[in-house]
Amino acid sequence: MRIELPEILETIRMTEVEHFDIRTVTMGINLKDCISDSLPRLKNNIYEKLMRTAAEHVATAEKVEAQYGISIANKRISVTPVALVGDGYYAEDFVEIAEVLDKAADNLGVDYLGGFSALVQKGFSKGDLSLIRAIPEALTSTRHVCASVNVATTKAGINMDAVYLMGKIIKQTAEKSADNDGIGCAKLVVFANAPEDNPFIAGAFHGVSEPDVVVNVGISGPGVILRAVREARNADFPTLADHIRRMAFKITRAGEFVGRKVAGLQNIPYGIVDISLAPTPMPGDSIADILKAMGLQDVGAPGTTAALALLNDAVKRGGLMASSHVGGMSGAFIPVSEDQGMISAARAGHITLEKMEAMTSVCSVGIDMVAVPGDTSAESIAGLIADECAIGVSNSKTTAVRVIPVPGKTVGEEADYGGLLGIAPIMPLSKIDNSHFIHRGGRIPAPVKGINN
Amino acid sequence: MSRLNEAEIRRIAELAVKQLEGQATAANVEKVVHEAVQRMSGQGAAAAARHERMKNVPVNNHAKGQRIILTAFGANSIGILAGLTSELAALKCDIVDLSQKIMQDFFTIMILVDAGNSDVAYEQIRERMARVGESFNLKVIVQHEDIFKTMHRV
Known part of the structure; x- marks a missing residue:
């Protein structure tokens, strides 16, 4: 099985020129065995377990990077939803738990730790409510901790009390970090049908049915897929899909390989590879550019949703062939601030929240890293969340909202978060009143799945 | 059997390199050639028997993962x-x-x-x-x- 020179050069071109890397190697750690009726003991148990379990995580990932010449952009940790681990404690106690998580993440050298989370699709436990109320403070007083709240599932319907509450929590979180354009909200995701093995931040958490420790991998390769699309030139759609599929196979194989190595060297089970295409603000590492290369003048043009559907499906075909265990979100991400092409489309007013909502139905996540005016009401944000949940719940897929009401700013201005979080142009959100609808309370019933339309 | 001359040994080595393909490391070639020379020189039935046993074992001497x-x-x-x-x-x-x-x-x-x-x-x-x-x-x-x-x- 001789490796040919063009194959070697292609791999090198992918990593050196087209920004192909492994976006994240995320170690999932169960914290259920840390539960204690004493807060100091609980905090100590969590800290000890994280430091013990993930001691070698970053060093191992770096070793694998060097050995195979594929860079791993982020080394992360996800933990059991903290609302479960700290159930019975008060909001201020949860802030302390978040600080312990942050301290551990800092000492371990990981960039983010996900799992400051609650699953409330059907209702709140005392711990769930305390955790959610602690989110604004926890995200402001920590650097690495990320929070997520699942408010809807296809089986349970949409918990509208939680949706409204999250609208208010997002507002509060933005206010708390007003000095930094509400950056706290970049670490907070509201989900419908949240996956339990998602390696991507900010929504990563270690599901209750997962093993004690597991390594999950997220790939990133918009740059190489962009080349595949360009190489297809004026080909018809089946040929275009074929080009994407073949490239997705290669990058998924690399992702799975790296994940297995990082897991194997630490004697930890390998979990899944998440085949989401994750963009970065770097030029050429953009999902929007792929859609444009397919023949759209800009994202937002009629046909954008179809182009995204084609892309997403072709990536899945290649990815599923390449790996036995594909999981997590596994769909293209379309974050606005983290994608150069999306940023420019938002600046030009070509992409709107309404179009992004439609795009959600064929990709993962949805309204992601979107900045809206600071004076947007909690009810409007809740309405946005409810709409995204409705798409997720009715189509049995994951959807999410990561929205930032930037304090003191409005349409025409921008929020610059730097690094991977990028620049977010403030996008207009409809101000038509929905408060009577949002204030009703209770749960929107689970959808009928027998008569599909 | 008379001793093999240098040209013959080189020919065996070249043949071995070709046979071993991707696994033609110096150590591998030396081993195969050594065994062939021993066998052809009629020095010991043990070497021939070992060669017979090894025939179906893929030659793969490089340390795994290197x-x-x-x-x-x-x-x-x-x-x-x-x-x-x-x-x-x-x-x-x-x-x-x-x-x-x-x-x-x-x-x-x-x-x-x-x-x-x-x-x-x-x-x-x-x-x-x-x-x-x-x-x-x-x-x-x-x-x-x-x-x-x-x-x-x-």
């Missing part, structure tokens, strides 16, 4: 190949396969290396080869072979 692909590219200049290969020799790395191209003064080389006999750590090989590359203004990338197998083979 095959490395070195890729280098940059502007062409005199002595690049000599520089890279002599450093590999100093590191006790066997060259298993090599392919090189010059495209419009742009030098590209791929060397498949068996580092199974090297007593130098992988990281050091990487670092030393990168340093040689720097002296020629080349970008040198050292990667384990498995990543290519993974990405390009079903």
Whole structure:
């Protein structure tokens, strides 16, 4: 099985020129065995377990990077939803738990730790409510901790009390970090049908049915897929899909390989590879550019949703062939601030929240890293969340909202978060009143799945 | 049987290299040739029996996980190949396969290396080869072979 020179050069071109890397190697750690009726003991148990379990995580990932010449952009940790681990404690106690998580993440050298989370699709436990109320403070007083709240599932319907509450929590979180354009909200995701093995931040958490420790991998390769699309030139759609599929196979194989190595060297089970295409603000590492290369003048043009559907499906075909265990979100991400092409489309007013909502139905996540005016009401944000949940719940897929009401700013201005979080142009959100609808309370019933339309 | 002359031994060695294909490391070739010479010289039925037993066992002596692909590219200049290969020799790395191209003064080389006999750590090989590359203004990338197998083979 001789490796040919063009194959070697292609791999090198992918990593050196087209920004192909492994976006994240995320170690999932169960914290259920840390539960204690004493807060100091609980905090100590969590800290000890994280430091013990993930001691070698970053060093191992770096070793694998060097050995195979594929860079791993982020080394992360996800933990059991903290609302479960700290159930019975008060909001201020949860802030302390978040600080312990942050301290551990800092000492371990990981960039983010996900799992400051609650699953409330059907209702709140005392711990769930305390955790959610602690989110604004926890995200402001920590650097690495990320929070997520699942408010809807296809089986349970949409918990509208939680949706409204999250609208208010997002507002509060933005206010708390007003000095930094509400950056706290970049670490907070509201989900419908949240996956339990998602390696991507900010929504990563270690599901209750997962093993004690597991390594999950997220790939990133918009740059190489962009080349595949360009190489297809004026080909018809089946040929275009074929080009994407073949490239997705290669990058998924690399992702799975790296994940297995990082897991194997630490004697930890390998979990899944998440085949989401994750963009970065770097030029050429953009999902929007792929859609444009397919023949759209800009994202937002009629046909954008179809182009995204084609892309997403072709990536899945290649990815599923390449790996036995594909999981997590596994769909293209379309974050606005983290994608150069999306940023420019938002600046030009070509992409709107309404179009992004439609795009959600064929990709993962949805309204992601979107900045809206600071004076947007909690009810409007809740309405946005409810709409995204409705798409997720009715189509049995994951959807999410990561929205930032930037304090003191409005349409025409921008929020610059730097690094991977990028620049977010403030996008207009409809101000038509929905408060009577949002204030009703209770749960929107689970959808009928027998008569599909 | 009379002793084999030098030309005959070389022919056996060449044949062995061809037979071993990708696994033709110095150690492998030496072993196979040695056994062949012993057998043909009629020195001991034990060697022949061992050869018989080994016949169906794939010859794969390189330490597992030690095959490395070195890729280098940059502007062409005199002595690049000599520089890279002599450093590999100093590191006790066997060259298993090599392919090189010059495209419009742009030098590209791929060397498949068996580092199974090297007593130098992988990281050091990487670092030393990168340093040689720097002296020629080349970008040198050292990667384990498995990543290519993974990405390009079903």
